[in-house]
Amino acid sequence: xxxxxxxxxxxxxxxxxxxxxxxxxxxxxxxxxxxxxxxxxxxxxxxxxxxxxxxxxxxxxxxxxxxxxxxxxxxxxxxxxxxxxxxxxxxxxxxxxxxxxxxxxxxxxxx
Amino acid sequence: xxxxxxxxxxxxxxxxxxxxxxxxxxxxxxxxxxxxxxxxxxxxxxxxxxxxxxxxxxxxxxxxxxxxxxxxxxxxxxxxxxxxxxxxxxxxxxxxxxxxxxxxxxxxxxxxxxxxxxxxxxxxxxxxxxxxxxxxxxxxxxxxxxxxxxxxxxxxxxxxxxxxxxxxxxxxxxxxxxxxxxxxxxxxxxxxxxxxxxxxxxxxxxxxxxxxxxxxxxxxxxxxxxxxxxxxxxxxxxxxxxxxxxxxxxxxxxxxxxxxxxxxxxxxxxxxxxxxxxxxxxxx
Ligand SMILES: C[S@@+](CC[C@H](N)C(=O)[O-])C[C@H]1O[C@@H](n2cnc3c(N)ncnc32)[C@H](O)[C@@H]1O
Numbered sequence: 001x002x003x004x005x006x007x008x009x010x011x012x013x014x015x016x017x018x019x020x021x022x023x024x025x026x027x028x029x030x031x032x033x034x035x036x037x038x039x040x041x042x043x044x045x046x047x048x049x050x051x052x053x054x055x056x057x058x059x060x061x062x063x064x065x066x067x068x069x070x071x072x073x074x075x076x077x078x079x080x081x082x083x084x085x086x087x088x089x090x091x092x093x094x095x096x097x098x099x100x101x102x103x104x105x106x107x108x109x110x111x
Numbered sequence: 112x113x114x115x116x117x118x119x120x121x122x123x124x125x126x127x128x129x130x131x132x133x134x135x136x137x138x139x140x141x142x143x144x145x146x147x148x149x150x151x152x153x154x155x156x157x158x159x160x161x162x163x164x165x166x167x168x169x170x171x172x173x174x175x176x177x178x179x180x181x182x183x184x185x186x187x188x189x190x191x192x193x194x195x196x197x198x199x200x201x202x203x204x205x206x207x208x209x210x211x212x213x214x215x216x217x218x219x220x221x222x223x224x225x226x227x228x229x230x231x232x233x234x235x236x237x238x239x240x241x242x243x244x245x246x247x248x249x250x251x252x253x254x255x256x257x258x259x260x261x262x263x264x265x266x267x268x269x270x271x272x273x274x275x276x277x278x279x280x281x282x283x284x285x286x287x288x289x290x291x292x293x294x295x296x297x298x299x300x301x302x303x304x305x306x307x308x309x310x311x312x313x314x315x316x317x318x319x320x321x322x323x324x325x326x327x328x329x330x331x332x333x334x335x336x337x338x339x340x341x342x343x344x345x346x347x348x349x350x351x352x353x354x355x356x357x358x359x360x361x362x363x364x365x366x367x368x369x370x371x372x373x374x375x376x377x378x379x380x381x382x383x384x385x386x387x388x389x390x391x392x393x394x395x
Contacts, residue, residue: 053378054298057370070347072340073370074377 016105018090024066025082028059042083046076053077068102069095114229115262116249117306119205124305126206130184132356136346140186144244144283145335145383154341157334161283162187165241166195168281168327168387174238175199178273180228181245185213185221192220203231205248228269236275246284246315250308252292252300259308263318271322271390280323280388286312288332290380296371303368312384319388327387332376335383339372 022042030037033049046056056076064071071089079085089095099105130141137143138155146157147164165187171177173196179187182202191197202223204210213223224231249266250259270280287294287309295308316325346353346365353362375381 052296053371053374054296054367057367057374061366061370070344073343073373074336077374077378 021086122205141184169239180242288382323388336376343369
């Protein structure tokens with residue numbers, strides 16, 4: 001098992017957040033790019049999808065709006081795929097509690 | 112005519128959308144350029160440090176006459192006269208709103224003029240010149256590289272003639288780093304800074320050659336990423352008030368613009384140069 005996997009398995013709260021965010025992003029990209037949801041791939045880079053810096057800043061702004069949590073505009077360029085971005089957001093401990101509440105997820109088993 | 116770069120109309124489209132709107136998300140000195148950070152202080156302290164850095168760089172302490180090219184809302188003019196013993200501080204801006212506000216404050220040793228540097232006729236020479244965040248407007252995207260360079264050359268020639276012998280110019284500007292004008296975001300060009308093109312550092316160096324020696328150069332893009340983050344954060348916190356002033360669409364546009372600034376400086380497509388220059392004297 002690689003370290004990412006074990007990290008994820010250790011915290012079901014983070015895994016749920018990651019799942020929710022990835023789900024939102026698939027829907028967002030499908031609508032933005034006008035392609036079927038099934039064709040959106042979590043590991044394809046935003047670059048490959050043709051998102052330029054303006055679209056990437058716009059996406060983070062819309063995600064921020066949906067989550068109700070302030071996000072740094074560089075996130076999508078530092079974590080340039082659905083999986084990478086969702087995982088990075090879920091990995092931030094300070095943010096996790098807030099996101100758990102905002103996304104109405106069951107509270108994580110650990111603090 | 113405002114000079115070789117952006118026209119007064121283009122500048123006013125950006126800066127004259129309302130003093131109160133900018134006051135909502137800039138620091139209380141209303142400084143609209145990259146701050147100078149040290150540690151964990153707030154935006155205002157970092158902006159004042161930046162102003163002090165430039166005033167020290169151009170040797171403004173206790174001088175008779177100081178010129179600020181692109182003076183914004185006048186924070187540097189005020190600080191120069193109040194804290195650095197400058198007897199007369201003259202500011203140039205193309206924004207009518209900025210000029211009105213500075214003049215309305217009625218500070219006796221501060222003068223704001225609604226004119227570009229190319230049309231400014233200094234009554235007497237200046238002992239020091241500062242220009243912060245205005246050089247970005249001194250060239251247009253539709254100019255050839257030669258025209259662009261000639262415009263910059265005209266700027267340094269103006270500064271050379273306006274300065275007393277041995278005088279200094281402290282310049283701060285955004286530059287292209289790992290990008291060029293072909294990458295310049297259409298969004299920036301159309302909605303934020305119409306008619307403006309950024310310099311490459313090499314263009315600044317070559318335009319100043321033989322007129323000024325470069326005494327100091329700092330590259331501070333991380334400082335601009337942090338400044339733009341602070342602006343963006345404040346704008347979001349003041350969103351309702353901002354929308355009431357300029358409308359939701361404009362606020363959305365500024366959020367994107369500030370986000371792009373953060374991203375550009377973070378990624379290194381743009382950099383921020385602070386350059387201390389000294390007037391060269393003719394020796395032959
Ligand atoms: C980004 S603001 C920076 C203002 C100020 N220096 C500060 O740091 O807050 C740019 C300023 O440059 C001025 N400007 C643009 N083109 C100019 C020109 N050709 N001559 C004089 N001022 C100019 C604008 O009117 C505006 O005041």
